[in-house]
Amino acid sequence: MTNYSIFRNRVIIFQIKTKLQDGDKKKVYKVRRYESDFYLLRSILSYSFGQCMIPCINPKKAEIKFDNKGISFREKFFSRFLRGVLRSPDLRNHPLVLEFFKTDHFQDGGNAGLKLFSQSLE
Numbered sequence: 001m002t003n004y005s006i007f008r009n010r011v012i013i014f015q016i017k018t019k020l021q022d023g024d025k026k027k028v029y030k031v032r033r034y035e036s037d038f039y040l041l042r043s044i045l046s047y048s049f050g051q052c053m054i055p056c057i058n059p060k061k062a063e064i065k066f067d068n069k070g071i072s073f074r075e076k077f078f079s080r081f082l083r084g085v086l087r088s089p090d091l092r093n094h095p096l097v098l099e100f101f102k103t104d105h106f107q108d109g110g111n112a113g114l115k116l117f118s119q120s121l122e
Contacts, residue, residue: 011035012071014078018086018101031104038078041100045091052091055084 012035019026038057046054058077085091 012066012074013106014038014075016082016101020098020101029102029104031101032106033100035074035078037100038081041085041096042081044096045085045094048094048096049090052088054091055081057081 013032014035015030015032017028017030019028021027042054042057045052058073085097091097
């Protein structure tokens with residue numbers, strides 16, 4: 001899904017659907033993430049787990065366009081990255097990874113972070 005924002009020209013929001021073990025049952029989670037969220041997750045995992053091999057993501061390229069081919073190219077690399085993260089027991093159980101897969105910050109219309117920021121200024 002391509003979306004427009006105030007501070008960004010065009011952004012791509014990816015929807016992720018996962019089945020994760022929650023207690024004794026598997027639960028299905030659907031979350032939406034910006035493209036930049038994947039790069040941020042990888043950099044935090046790289047700092048946290050310097051001893052582990054963190055799956056790579058193809059670096060951002062300016063020449064990749066917002067057409068179907070460019071979006072499917074990104075989607076392929078992000079899904080490969082996420083499958084690699086879920087294969088590792090150390091990475092899979094990291095609290096940030098669990099939040100990445102379980103918490104959808106777009107539930108309040110995408111303004112959840114904006115509300116918190118504006119309240120802190122008052």
